[in-house]
Amino acid sequence: MIASPQPALTPDEYLRFEAESLTKHEYIDGQAFAMAGASDVHVTIAGNLFALLRSHVRGTGCRVYIADMKVRVDAKNCFYYPDVVVTCDARDAETSTYKRFPKLIVEVLSDSTEAFDRGDKFTDYQSLDTLEEYVIINTRHERVECFRRTPDNLWLLQSYTPADETATFELQSLQFVETLAALYEDVTLEPTPPASGDVTE
Numbered sequence: 001m002i003a004s005p006q007p008a009l010t011p012d013e014y015l016r017f018e019a020e021s022l023t024k025h026e027y028i029d030g031q032a033f034a035m036a037g038a039s040d041v042h043v044t045i046a047g048n049l050f051a052l053l054r055s056h057v058r059g060t061g062c063r064v065y066i067a068d069m070k071v072r073v074d075a076k077n078c079f080y081y082p083d084v085v086v087t088c089d090a091r092d093a094e095t096s097t098y099k100r101f102p103k104l105i106v107e108v109l110s111d112s113t114e115a116f117d118r119g120d121k122f123t124d125y126q127s128l129d130t131l132e133e134y135v136i137i138n139t140r141h142e143r144v145e146c147f148r149r150t151p152d153n154l155w156l157l158q159s160y161t162p163a164d165e166t167a168t169f170e171l172q173s174l175q176f177v178e179t180l181a182a183l184y185e186d187v188t189l190e191p192t193p194p195a196s197g198d199v200t201e
Contacts, residue, residue, distance in 0.1 A: 070098035133173035
């Protein structure tokens with residue numbers, strides 16, 4: 001993310017700025033950060049999951065959003081654009097451009113955001129009382145990492161990788177189980193960069 005050259009913005013100023021901007025920006029404590037475009041694999045994975053979840057929650061009162069819906073984190077004075085977000089809270093019907101009470105947040109990794117998605121962003125998301133599950137999806141390997149909030153407010157990790165073509169992953173917050181093959185359908189995984197010191201010809 002790249003900070004936009006401007007004075008510190010209030011949340012309301014950011015929302016007005018974002019409504020008129022041709023580029024999406026995330027907002028962190030007064031500063032707006034321009035977001036880079038996503039890759040084919042990134043968009044395909046997020047789209048696959050959205051389609052699977054949209055069908056799963058139909059008729060439950062839950063709503064699934066992809067890419068362009070902001071999540072407002074009041075306790076941290078932030079707005080983020082998750083790749084997929086699910087809310088089942090009626091209070092979220094009151095705001096059309098952002099949601100404040102998500103049950104599930106999903107981020108699809110990219111080289112430029114992986115450290116942030118695993119670090120400060122996840123820490124910020126943890127302040128959302130309604131959030132039950134935070135999911136990170138890998139674009140270099142078929143791997144889904146689910147961080148789940150316990151009754152003691154701890155976050156436990158369960159990872160899913162393919163043992164065979166029928167391997168599944170579970171989103172416990174939505175009682176949803178699906179195959180990794182469905183999640184990664186039509187995806188060509190991104191190459192893993194050589195380790196530091198490796199010699200290529």
